[in-house]
Amino acid sequence: MRFIGWALSLILISTALSPVPQQVDAAGKDDYTLMVYMVGSDLESGSGFASKDLREMMKVGSTQKTNVIVETGGSNQWSEKGISNKYNQRWLVNKGKLKLLKKLENRDMGKSSTLSDFITWTVNNYPSKKYAIVFWNHGSGAVQGYGADELHNYNALRLNELRQAFETARKKTNVQFDLIGFDACLMASLEIGQLLQPYGKYLVASEELEPGHGWNYTPIVNAIAKNGAITGDRLGKVILDGFKKQSQAEETAEDITLSVVDLAKLNPVVTVFRDLVKAMSADVGKVEQVKWIAKQRYITEDYGDMGGEGSSDMADLADLAANLSARYPKQSAAVAKAIKNAVKHNLNSPGNAKAQGISIYFPAKDKKNFKRNLNIYDRYDINPTYETFLGSYINHLLKKKSGIKFNNATPRAKKEVAPAGYGSTVEVKVNQEQATSIVDVRGVLSQAVSGAKDKVRLLGIQGDHVGLDAKSGTIRGRWANAWPTLGGEYVPMKELNKQGNYVTYAIPAKLNDKDMELIVLFNQSGQSYEVLGGWHGIDAETGVADRNLTPIQPGDKLTLMYPEYDKQTSQTKMVAGKTFVVPQGLQVETKPLAKGKYAYGFYLTDYTQQSVLSDLTPIK
Incomplete structure (x- = not known):
């Protein structure tokens, strides 16, 4: 009875605190x-x-x-x-x-x-x-x-x-x-x-x-x-x-x-996408075809992947279909047409130039959570045919345990007259079977750490002026004799994606003592950088992507964080550079590399998301 009386009191209090909403007019x-x-x-x-x-x-x-x-x-x-x-x-x-x-x-x-x-x-x-x-x-x-x-x-x-x-x-x-x-x-x-x-x-x-x-x-x-x-x-x-x-x-x-x-x-989008999935499903048991599908997914414009831990693995469906069209032309064309018909209005931007209005979950980058995420996705039972395909596809990716191995782990510089503003060509080789597994090739520029013989500071991982000859397994790259700076310090830039004339980079940093990544957009036509803001990434536990790009304000404290690679242990850890106060009109500026000891190498990723860093060769 005491419980009932207490409950009734709460109801009366709640009613008193909650005004009755005004009802609509008598007409309805x-x-x-x-x-x-x-x-x-x-x-x-x-x-x-x-x-x-x-x-x-x-x-x-x-x-x-x-x-x-x-x-x-x-x-x-x-x-x-x-x-x-x-x-x-x-x-x-x-x-x-x-x-x-x-x-x-x-x-x-x-x-x-x-x-x-x-x-x-x-x-x-x-x-x-x-x-x-x-x-x-x-x-x-x-x-x-x-x-x-x-x-x-x-x-x-x-x-x-x-x-x-x-x-x-x-x-x-x-x-x-x-x-x-x-x-x-x-x-x-x-x-x-x-x-x-x-x-x-x-x-x-x-x-x-x-x-x-x-x-x-x-x-x-x-x-x-x-x-x-x-x-x-x-x-x-x-x-x-x-x-x-x-x-x-x-x-x-x-x-x-x-x-x-x-x-x-x-519904027409769902139907024609199912046809595309059936065509891919017929190929999922063949290694070379799986490699090819994985490569097309890797180059597709995707979202919620801005350099931090984790990725949403959401990809633009129309761009995915376009990339798959060489092997599945009829099905891909039908997907593109159906999307265009379903999307009434669409807004994209220089950083997402291929966004056409509808995305799809297609695991590609968050390998650590492939199984967990697919288990969640399967329970929704939205696209059973696609869920079955993803199960087979992911099992294939996770089954491959060995990554890329170099024929000669130390890149070699060619004796040549380099173009103005760039260093000589550097080469490294993998065998042909390994070469067909590679989905991403980046050049790595590093700077020697003062007083530490076996440690280097990685300045950047970039795709510019780097290429792979899949037939010979030869990877070639050259470095720029100038590098972007922020607050007078060379910045550790990682290329995230490239769309038309725009390249998006992430710079690991601490902003007012909080870990962030600065997101920077580079306009290749105008050769200019724009700092969009600081991003916290995707929360490892909840999977929630940070929505807010924190503005960088004059007076903020900024510390660039550098990946430091230990050649003896092959381990990389983040170390702090100098801390500086953000000035009015903070800009990324390209400046010539100062005299010092530098090295160049390659960072390769295969279709199963296994990555490897080559040895780093000294450069002038």
Whole structure:
């Protein structure tokens, strides 16, 4: 009886704290209700990005016939006044202010029941002719899914949990969304589109990582307020245009993607992709064909792989089909055509020039987690034919234990007159069978460590001026007599990807004593570098990709971190260079190499993701 009395008291208190939402007029339904499922996480507690977006919504707010309903939670701290980290709260966004509609217990926003309850409650209390829902937070692609609740061990909604939440809400309300959007990274995939197809008309999401500022909500809310009958594709175009414009203002537009996908036209993509998979499946037992498929996947534009630990292994599906077209021309052409028909609007950028709107999970780089990720992916049971292919394909990759071996491990410099600005050609050889296994060849420039005879500091791993002759097994490269510097120090640059005239590099560093990688975009035409910001990478435990590129500000402390290679032990560890204070107008500048002891070698990766560093030969 004491327990019942205590429970009744809690119910009465909760009712007193939770204002009853205003119902729609007696005539029936409002025109439009926009739901925002806002998992604040570290994006809010660290940078206040969620509160900034709420303020963008409040510039317009709800109207008599349109509603903007937000559920907040999942963050240790909120910047916007009135939002608590102790409760989940539901808000009606009005012009200039938030109106509290309901206060809930501290719920895990990574649970399907939390999401389905939000959808069901909103539909019941704000019935409308049209609905849209936006998922605000982190995204991690087709394997790890969406969200990272900071208050509940960074729990996320995996794809099967998203499906369960939508299905539960539909059974209770029969709701159908005009638009389902992810203001999050890596969620514009075929798998996610298939999963959401029964519940919505259009998907708006990004193939690549999103900058921390995310979407601009003022034009989104304004478009609904002005036209409650706006269609999902037109609203999607408003989202895309607003995102692009804000990214230009925030100077993040060099590395963004966003697409609007017509979910009604996704079935043809699924069908023709299945045909392509069947053709690849017939070849998966043949070593040379597997090597070839792996090479085509390796050169495909992919996302969430910016030099840190781990990779989302999400690849652009149209670019993958184009790379596979030499062996599977009919199936690849059908995939490209179906994607073009399904993607209503598409935004890409210099850093992601081949992004065409729909990605696919295709394991390629995160070898350590191939098995774990495939086990998760299999449970979704979205594309059974493809899942079977991936199982056979990954087993083949993991079965190969031995990596590349050099015929002569020490590269040799040719006696020649080198072009201006470059050193002589250096060569090394592998046998032909090994050569056909190689998917990536990089040149490595190193600098001797003062006072340490057997240690060198690796300055860069780059693909420029390096090539492989697969017939002879000869690898040739030459080094530049100048090198990029930051704060007067040579930078340890690793090439991540090359798209057209643009090359993306990662520079390991500590920014204000926090480990990061500086992401730098190089314009080959203009021979200029742009520091996009600092990136934390992908969390090894949760698989969550850092959405925020941290700006580098004047006055910040910056320490470049160098891979230091010990020739005796063949081990590499990270060591700190000099720490300097970031000046106004920080720039990467190319300067001639200073006099000193340097060495050059090669870093090779085979199709099973086994890598090897050759010996390093002294150079002048």
